[in-house]
Amino acid sequence: MTDYVIGIDIGGTFTKYGIVDKDGHCLKENFISTDKYTDFDVYLENLNTEIEETISTLGNPVAIKAIGIGAPNGNYYRGTIENAPNLNWKGTIQFVEKLREYYPVIPIVLTNDANAAALGEMIYGGAKNMKNFIVITLGTGLGSGIVVDGNLVYGHDGFAGELGHMNVKHRGRDCGCGKKGCLEAYVSATGIKRTVFKIMTERVIESELRNISFEDLTSKMISEAAKKGDQIAIEAFELTGRILGVKLADAITCTSPEAIFLFGGLAKAGDLLLNPTKQYMEKNLFPVYRGKVKLLLSDLTETNAAILGASALAWKELQK
């Protein structure tokens, strides 16, 4: 019987899960709604039922050795999800403890979704032979996973390395976390939309983006416009890259990584984002680091990267 783990990725809208082997092959994956459930216990019961059904359809019996979970505001030490702004369940959710009622024997580990993405990059992606690197996930927000000497940095309380909530501007934009001027309020799919709207109010130049409402605008539309030479879209990427580059230079000072990987929807803009980020990162680096840190796009495709990341967490736990 081949050994497998279950990788679970909890997002605000969907919870995706997959049965994954050691080489990162996903035998089967599926999802359930996250936001449909206001009651966490009902959600967990349904998630478990779905997973059992998925396993029963596999034909051959499989040995599930561990479960790895990536979740917003996930705490590795406590196995909890704590005050996640995008989830229905408020306060502290004892996720691992409650899931253990269904799986009492095997190891169950949980971490924040960006940390899981970093482990996915390390075990299945472009960071395979690296011991020091940072993964930045650019979705609705900005997440980050920092690996030092081959291990994720969790810190004293388990929430280390939230680069998205470093300050980039005194009294700057409101952030979903309640603070002002956080990096993710500028550098994320939502952040660049806010930037586009700000530039549009300040400039009189024509732009196809002027006909799109804030709700309808996507980062993909902005990158498509930029590729066609739209000046507002190009400026928005310049500004986004500048803010990201300066903060990455700060992050490099803390951990001296070999590479920084960008992952997620906004990273698909490629050079539009990479070039200004690289330029400002280099410019702001303490000289001893200059020209040494690679800025790369993630090797993992978005389709099941989150599941792979969560399963990588499970495999890493089994190695211990």
Ligand SMILES: [Zn+2]
């Ligand atoms: Zn914040």
